[in-house]
Amino acid sequence: MRYIEPHAHMVSRTTDDYMAMVIAGCKAVCEPAFWAGFDRSSVNGFYDYFCQLTDYEPKRAAKFKLPHFSWLCINPKEAEDLVLAREVISMIPDFIGRKNVLGIGEIGLNKNSRNELTILEEHVNLAAEHNQLILVHTPHLEDKLKGTRLIVDLIKNDSRIDPNRVLIDHVEEHTVKYVMDAGMWGGLTLYPESKCTSPRAIDIIENFGADRLWMNSACDWGISVPLAVPYAAQEMRRRGYDDDTLDQVFFKNPVKFLSQCHNFSVRD
Amino acid sequence: MLKPKDKQNSVELYFMEARSKLIDIAAFMDRIERDGQTDDYRYKAFLDALKELDSEKRAESVLLALSDPTEEPIEAATTKAASGAWPDKPQ
Numbered sequence: 001m002r003y004i005e006p007h008a009h010m011v012s013r014t015t016d017d018y019m020a021m022v023i024a025g026c027k028a029v030c031e032p033a034f035w036a037g038f039d040r041s042s043v044n045g046f047y048d049y050f051c052q053l054t055d056y057e058p059k060r061a062a063k064f065k066l067p068h069f070s071w072l073c074i075n076p077k078e079a080e081d082l083v084l085a086r087e088v089i090s091m092i093p094d095f096i097g098r099k100n101v102l103g104i105g106e107i108g109l110n111k112n113s114r115n116e117l118t119i120l121e122e123h124v125n126l127a128a129e130h131n132q133l134i135l136v137h138t139p140h141l142e143d144k145l146k147g148t149r150l151i152v153d154l155i156k157n158d159s160r161i162d163p164n165r166v167l168i169d170h171v172e173e174h175t176v177k178y179v180m181d182a183g184m185w186g187g188l189t190l191y192p193e194s195k196c197t198s199p200r201a202i203d204i205i206e207n208f209g210a211d212r213l214w215m216n217s218a219c220d221w222g223i224s225v226p227l228a229v230p231y232a233a234q235e236m237r238r239r240g241y242d243d244d245t246l247d248q249v250f251f252k253n254p255v256k257f258l259s260q261c262h263n264f265s266v267r268d
Numbered sequence: 269m270l271k272p273k274d275k276q277n278s279v280e281l282y283f284m285e286a287r288s289k290l291i292d293i294a295a296f297m298d299r300i301e302r303d304g305q306t307d308d309y310r311y312k313a314f315l316d317a318l319k320e321l322d323s324e325k326r327a328e329s330v331l332l333a334l335s336d337p338t339e340e341p342i343e344a345a346t347t348k349a350a351s352g353a354w355p356d357k358p359q
């Protein structure tokens with residue numbers, strides 16, 4: 001099979017993971033900017049990270065013949081410090097022109113605080129001004145419902161943003177409808193404990209259709225499975241889906257969303 | 269809506285896995301009682317969420333039962349982590 005990994009934090013992964021993904025049929029990997037697991041001490045930490053995402057990591061992936069794309073932002077976990085967040089946002093336009101950049105992400109909310117919301121709004125404004133795609137992280141666990149509503153409402157209120165160019169990630173059974181009804185795309189994240197298991201993600205696709213939903217591993221430095229996407233494809237096969245459907249769900253649909261950015265291209 | 273061309277029997281596919289998870293839940297509840305931790309807000313939320321197994325949309329209802337239902341942003345984030353249950357849920 002061939003598939004796209006639309007959300008993976010490869011800077012935290014090993015070359016073994018790159019090798020396994022390519023062997024499993026991965027044709028492109030997309031890496032959103034996120035929290036390092038600790039707070040960066042200054043704007044310089046983000047400068048180095050953006051260089052890593054737009055220069056060093058694509059070169060590392062290229063050694064495995066895997067096209068690598070990235071999204072840029074300051075993540076919501078570090079958005080409580082407005083001064084730092086604004087310094088980082090002001091630096092992003094210098095990187096937007098780099099050839100593997102897909103857009104602004106993963107922005108969003110973590111604890112649904114006022115400052116997080118302010119920085120989300122400033123990121124959305126940045127995306128609108130530079131005509132960028134948007135990738136949104138929704139909060140974890142008990143905070144997801146409220147956060148998803150706040151995020152979708154905020155983006156809907158900005159008439160410059162075409163909802164079809166926004167992907168709201170980490171949706172689950174209680175948030176997917178809100179995202180679909182807003183005309184946005186949704187991401188189903190396959191995690192062993194939090195977020196979705198493969199059977200649940202497939203249930204959601206069976207209920208809502210696959211047109212505006214994709215699956216991702218969101219593998220990072222925590223407990224996560226870099227091959228979660230092809231494992232989910234295998235689960236769909238077990239349920240009786242044919243290869244054409246798998247190709248639509250795991251390759252053609254993500255390509256359709258990502259191709260809205262002219263930097264994205266993938267060999268068939 | 270999406271359906272497989274060659275629909276398989278879901279009980280065949282998933283019964284053993286669900287059976288195993290059900291026994292794990294039962295053992296978890298036995299363990300929490302044995303350890304005297306039934307007052308923990310997360311465990312209380314867990315028991316509340318179990319009631320949603322009688323509802324129509326079970327997965328969605330369980331998730332809603334474990335969610336913060338408020339709508340206003342909080343003043344400031346003082347932690348980064350989530351616990352899996354809403355700490356302020358009235359008991």
Ligand SMILES: [Zn+2]
Binds near residue numbers: 007009032034218
């Ligand atoms: Zn992520």
